[in-house]
Amino acid sequence: MREVILTLTLMLVGCATSAIAGQTEYEKAMTGAKAAQKQAAAVGGEWRDVGKLIKDAEAAAAKKEYDTALKLAVEAKAQSELGYTQAISQRHAGFPTYVK
Amino acid sequence: MYRIQRIAAGLTLAAVSMSLLASPEDDLKVFQSFFHKRFPDVVNTEFGNGTYAIDPVGRANWEAIEEFPPYEPMIDEGRQMWKKPFANGKTYKDCLPSGPALGKDYPQWDKKGGRVVTLALALNECREANGEKALPYKKGKLASLLAFIAFESRGQVTDVKIPSEDPRALEAYAKGKQFYFARRGQLNFSCATCHLQNVGMRIRSEILSPALGQTTHWPVYRSKWGELGTLHRRFGGCNENVRAKAFEAQGEEYRDLEYFLTYMNNGQPLNGPAARK
Numbered sequence: 001m002r003e004v005i006l007t008l009t010l011m012l013v014g015c016a017t018s019a020i021a022g023q024t025e026y027e028k029a030m031t032g033a034k035a036a037q038k039q040a041a042a043v044g045g046e047w048r049d050v051g052k053l054i055k056d057a058e059a060a061a062a063k064k065e066y067d068t069a070l071k072l073a074v075e076a077k078a079q080s081e082l083g084y085t086q087a088i089s090q091r092h093a094g095f096p097t098y099v100k
Numbered sequence: 101m102y103r104i105q106r107i108a109a110g111l112t113l114a115a116v117s118m119s120l121l122a123s124p125e126d127d128l129k130v131f132q133s134f135f136h137k138r139f140p141d142v143v144n145t146e147f148g149n150g151t152y153a154i155d156p157v158g159r160a161n162w163e164a165i166e167e168f169p170p171y172e173p174m175i176d177e178g179r180q181m182w183k184k185p186f187a188n189g190k191t192y193k194d195c196l197p198s199g200p201a202l203g204k205d206y207p208q209w210d211k212k213g214g215r216v217v218t219l220a221l222a223l224n225e226c227r228e229a230n231g232e233k234a235l236p237y238k239k240g241k242l243a244s245l246l247a248f249i250a251f252e253s254r255g256q257v258t259d260v261k262i263p264s265e266d267p268r269a270l271e272a273y274a275k276g277k278q279f280y281f282a283r284r285g286q287l288n289f290s291c292a293t294c295h296l297q298n299v300g301m302r303i304r305s306e307i308l309s310p311a312l313g314q315t316t317h318w319p320v321y322r323s324k325w326g327e328l329g330t331l332h333r334r335f336g337g338c339n340e341n342v343r344a345k346a347f348e349a350q351g352e353e354y355r356d357l358e359y360f361l362t363y364m365n366n367g368q369p370l371n372g373p374a375a376r377k
Contacts, residue, residue: 041345044284044347044353045284046344046345047285047286047343047344047345048285048286048339048340048343048344048345048346049286049343050345051345079286082286083284083285083344086283086284086288087282087284090278090281090282090283090284090290091278091282092278093278093281093282093283093290094122094277094278094281095122095127095130095131095281096281096292096296096297098296098297099130099131099134099292099296100130
């Protein structure tokens, strides 16, 4: 009996720890996503869907669906970083050679 | 070997600098001659009809639509707005005395404010100066007012001026130019990708229209919208099509873009408002 109680207790603690870890990981990813979004927007490089990805991630987190929320936040961060890199690479865009 | 590399790097840098430092007049020649070479059979004054200058089937449908123009009621609404005094008794003409045929005068460089002023912005600033609320920039009443002004301006010729003595005007032009050629969004397209590089090609069922002539006919009644919309609404739509976040209508980005693109259309007759798919 004692062993059963101990096992159940450990399982519960494990679940709670995992949930907290998922939330922490999501929150960290979301902080990164928002910072990357801000950085991309500052150079006019934000992509269309980033705002929606962040909003959807926050909605999933509010429902404690941290796996989904994390996935969306990671996508938002990746898109923002690509948008930033793209904008920087295009800073000197001008007439392409095919026009001349 | 190192010396050759340095010389090559220097030449590349010089070429890039030359491209960036090209004068607006040089750019205009390059831009317009591209379309004249690409579509040698299209008469210069036809470019203002967009895709219908290069697509005979689409043109036949468009000509049928133009027999009963869907934008006519909006021209009438705009006419009423132009005539109707504000609450203080003044009208748009008090702010814009050469109106209503103002099409050729915009966009213009505002030396005092150090910014590009579009017609839409000038109209809203007139409203605000007379105690009226500014109107939304993408559609609705302001688009109707622009339609009336465009109608009254038909036959005028695009004649945007970039005062070379004001470096800020050249900077605004350069920003608009950079915007036009910069790839953006998840699809990594620039405005030029569609309207220069692939002009005349199909994107799904649509034919990509030439950039030459694209500023002559706004506002436009688009069948897709089912209503009248402004040039900045279209800019925003294009940006979202390539999955970039659209900028604010009448924000600096789109005003500079309008400045560059309209300048590239200098010499093109104004023929707004228009109907498009």
